[in-house]
């Protein structure tokens with residue numbers, strides 16, 4: 001276990017400076033800043049990051065991402 005790893009229950013404001021590594025099964029991957037992602041999806045800053053991840057859809061195929069995890 002590594003306590004410094006971001007937790008899926010962490011609110012977005014805590015992770016705003018990190019990027020979210022998002023990869024889809026179709027091969028598309030992006031790394032948006034979590035702060036910018038929260039603004040784009042208009043979620044309150046206290047929203048757990050997993051709630052944002054649940055809303056993500058691939059911009060190419062519309063599928064849910066195969067990988068979505070905070071990254072430095």
Ligand SMILES: [Zn+2]
Pocket residue numbers: 024025026027028058059060061062063
């Ligand atoms: Zn895709």
